[in-house]
Amino acid sequence: MNLLFTDEQEMMRKMVRDFAEKEVAKEIPRMEKEDRFPTEVVKKMGELGLMGIPISEQYGGAGMDYTSYIIALHELSKVSATVGVILSVHTSVGTNPILYFGTEEQKNHYIPKLASGEYLGAFALTEPGAGSDAASLKTRAKKDGDRYILTGSKLFITNGGVADTYIVFARTSEEKGSKGVSAFIIEKNTPGLVVGKKEKKMGLHGSNTVPLTFDQCAIPTSQLLGKEGDGFKIAMANLDFGRIGIAAQALGIAEAALEYAVRYAKERHQFGKAIANQQGISFKLADIATEVEAAKLLTYHAASLRARGIACGKETSMAKLYASKAAMKAAIEAVQIYGGYGYTEDYPVERFFRDAKITQIYEGTSEIQHMVVAKHLLKE
Numbered sequence: 001m002n003l004l005f006t007d008e009q010e011m012m013r014k015m016v017r018d019f020a021e022k023e024v025a026k027e028i029p030r031m032e033k034e035d036r037f038p039t040e041v042v043k044k045m046g047e048l049g050l051m052g053i054p055i056s057e058q059y060g061g062a063g064m065d066y067t068s069y070i071i072a073l074h075e076l077s078k079v080s081a082t083v084g085v086i087l088s089v090h091t092s093v094g095t096n097p098i099l100y101f102g103t104e105e106q107k108n109h110y111i112p113k114l115a116s117g118e119y120l121g122a123f124a125l126t127e128p129g130a131g132s133d134a135a136s137l138k139t140r141a142k143k144d145g146d147r148y149i150l151t152g153s154k155l156f157i158t159n160g161g162v163a164d165t166y167i168v169f170a171r172t173s174e175e176k177g178s179k180g181v182s183a184f185i186i187e188k189n190t191p192g193l194v195v196g197k198k199e200k201k202m203g204l205h206g207s208n209t210v211p212l213t214f215d216q217c218a219i220p221t222s223q224l225l226g227k228e229g230d231g232f233k234i235a236m237a238n239l240d241f242g243r244i245g246i247a248a249q250a251l252g253i254a255e256a257a258l259e260y261a262v263r264y265a266k267e268r269h270q271f272g273k274a275i276a277n278q279q280g281i282s283f284k285l286a287d288i289a290t291e292v293e294a295a296k297l298l299t300y301h302a303a304s305l306r307a308r309g310i311a312c313g314k315e316t317s318m319a320k321l322y323a324s325k326a327a328m329k330a331a332i333e334a335v336q337i338y339g340g341y342g343y344t345e346d347y348p349v350e351r352f353f354r355d356a357k358i359t360q361i362y363e364g365t366s367e368i369q370h371m372v373v374a375k376h377l378l379k380e
């Protein structure tokens with residue numbers, strides 16, 4: 001794989017790996033036990049330039065390519081999938097929509113703050129009644145002079161209780177489905193924006209996931225992103241980027257599960273030899289390693305297409321679909337290899353198991369990724 005990366009990208013990998021092992025790893029107990037958002041880690045990521053890796057220097061970002069960003073997500077997620085998702089949501093769907101669809105004024109105002117980590121971004125598409133069928137969302141944005149008034153609710157918003165800006169999708173016309181949806185930039189503390197109670201999740205402890213309510217939330221019309229009716233396409237186009245990030249997160253979890261499983265299988269002796277030398281275990285390890293490698297190739301292939309500006313909706317969905325399945329399987333097998341120990345909180349494999357599951361659900365379930373891949377395939 002090294003042949004695929006430039007020296008600059010390898011430097012990024014080393015820098016992020018060091019940071020993850022030194023600064024992120026020590027926060028895991030607090031994230032796990034107290035479900036505490038890693039504020040200091042995010043602050044340090046801002047100082048290191050990690051909050052705006054693929055954002056051009058013109059807007060205060062690191063000006064690096066998309067593959068470097070994916071490398072960072074991969075390495076962070078190997079240590080903490082929680083920190084991985086915070087960065088992925090912030091960059092792919094919290095910042096990029098403004099970068100690609102914002103006016104020059106919106107970009108100048110928001111991007112430098114987001115790219116430096118002064119602001120944290122969130123993305124509010126999902127609703128209680130609109131998950132996979134995102135176009136059926138019901139939050140309304142009614143134009144009233146030079147304001148829009150938003151009414152409705154959003155669910156499962158990553159970074160939602162700690163974000164400074166939200167990319168919010170709401171219906172501006174009665175027209176059914178995707179055509180009546182518009183996108184808005186909404187700042188925290190806007191009157192009428194109510195942040196709900198933090199979800200207690202199976203995994204990704206420390207990541208902040210909340211519902212949002214818009215109760216007659218008035219915002220200036222200048223907060224519209226793109227044109228009225230562009231919202232659904234903005235959401236979909238940015239999920240095309242975002243899903244590579246989730247593939248990288250899943251890849252990180254899978255690789256970590258594999259490394260722990262190999263190490264343990266070599267140490268653990270039963271029936272007079274290391275369990276790694278029992279075929280039942282070594283074949284499992286060989287399967288996981290093969291799937292991790294395949295996930296890596298799919299993920300970095302999608303990233304390299306994206307870095308070159310080549311349409312890659314199909315490759316993105318394939319990468320997310322495959323890497324999330326590989327992560328789930330690697331984590332299940334790692335727990336199995338650890339046996340009873342794997343079922344305790346004394347070893348990280350149970351965390352990998354809990355964290356892996358969400359990669360098959362958010363930013364489009366595996367079933368949605370199948371739909372997207374099939375749609376591209378049948379159109380070609």
Ligand code: CAA
Pocket residue numbers: 085089123125126131132133134135156157158178232233236237239240313362363364365368371372
């Ligand atoms: N890029 C640009 N435009 C796109 C697009 C894309 N990738 N995909 C679709 N569109 C456009 C289509 O061209 C179409 O426009 P026209 O009518 O002008 O041609 C319009 O959008 C509607 O497209 P579809 O008819 O394909 O839309 P659909 O209603 O059938 O839905 C879907 C398609 C893929 C199922 C979509 O609803 C979807 O992705 N659902 C999953 C939602 C999701 O991923 N949610 C994630 C929430 S965020 C999150 O999880 C973050 C987190 O916490 C980590």
